[in-house]
Amino acid sequence: MKHLLTIRELSADQITHLLDTADSFRDISKREIKKVPALRGRTVINLFFEPSTRTRTSFEIAAKRLSADAVNISVSTSSVSKGETLLDTARNLEAMAPDCIVIRHSSAG
Template identity: 80%
Template sequence: MRKKIDKEEQRTDERAPTGLARKDLLGIRELTSAEIVHVLDTAETFRDISQREIKKVPTLRGRTVINLFFEPSTRTRTSFELAGKRLSADTINISASTSSVTKGETLLDTARNLEAMSPDFIVLRHPSAGAAHALARICRAAVINAGDGAHEHPTQALLDALTIRQHKERIEGLEVAILGDVLHSRVARSNLHLLTKLGARVRLAGPGPLVPPELATLVAGGAVRTAHRIEEAVEDADVVMVLRIQRERQTSAFFPSLR
C-alpha cells in the first residue's frame, strides 16, 4: 500500500499569481466558505466566454502552467489544458509514463527539476494522499491539487457546486444524496466539505462496506448522515450524485465472490 505523505498547513507566497489570499489550492477542507463563494462567483464570469466565437482572454498571458499527472486522466487533464490555453497561459503536459519517473525519479525530484524552470502553476494528480501538500512545501509555484489518492479532488467539487448553483440557484438548504463507493472517492470527500460549508445537508448511501458510518463524522455538526437504503437517501433529495466503484483504490475484496 502506498504510504500517505504527511500533510502541512497551507502557506502563502507573495509571488503567487492567484486571486486568493492563499498560494495553493490543495483541498476544500482548508478553504473558508467565503473563499469557495469567491471562486464560484469568478467562474460564473467566464460562462459567457465559453459561448464566444473566440474563447480566449489574456488573464494568464506570460504565465506557465505545468500539468503533472501520475495517474490516467481524460476529463481533468483535458479541462486543465483547455482552461490554461483559454486563459492565454503556456501549458506543458507531463505524464508519469513518459517522464523520468519510469527511471526511478521521485515526485519531489521531479518537482525540484520543474521548479528550476520557474513555472507559475503546477497542477498535480498523484495516487498518494497528501502529494500536493508535499509539493507545495518545496515549490514557489502555485500548486493545484487535481486529485491525490482517496484524499481530495477540490476542483471537481468546485465544478459540482457551480453546476448545482446554475440549476438550483443556491446550495444553502439543499438536500444532496451521494451514492456509490464513498469510502474510496476523493470527489465525495471534497464534496462533503464544500456542500456542508455552504449550508447543504448530505446523505450517503451505497454498498454497506463502501459507506461505513464513520464517514458521516468527517464533517462536524451533523450535516452528513448515512442511509441504509438508496431509496431512503434519494427520497426528497434536491440533488443526486452517483459515484462509480473505485476498483483501482481498493486494497481488499469489498464484495463477496460469485465463484
C-alpha cells in the first residue's frame, strides 16, 4: 500500500501524470453521467477525526464517481469514542483489507 502524505514524495513525472489524469476528469465532470469504472470492485474507507463537510463530501463523491464502494466513518460513531487510539483504529480498518483508507486528523503525517 502506498501512503501519500505530500507531493514532495513524488517525482516530476508522477506529478505530471497525476495532473494529466485530473485534467481528464474535468471533461467527465461535465457529462450527465459522471461515473467511470476505474475503481469498480474496490473499497474506500473515509475516516474523519475532525468536523468536515466539503472535504468529507468531496472524497465520498470522488469514490462514488470512480465506482468504488465508499464507507464513511465519523469519529463520534467509531471506537475512538470509547478510547481506541488512532493507530489501533487504522490497524483494525487495515485488517478488513480495504483498497484505500483516507484519514483526516489534526496530527501531521
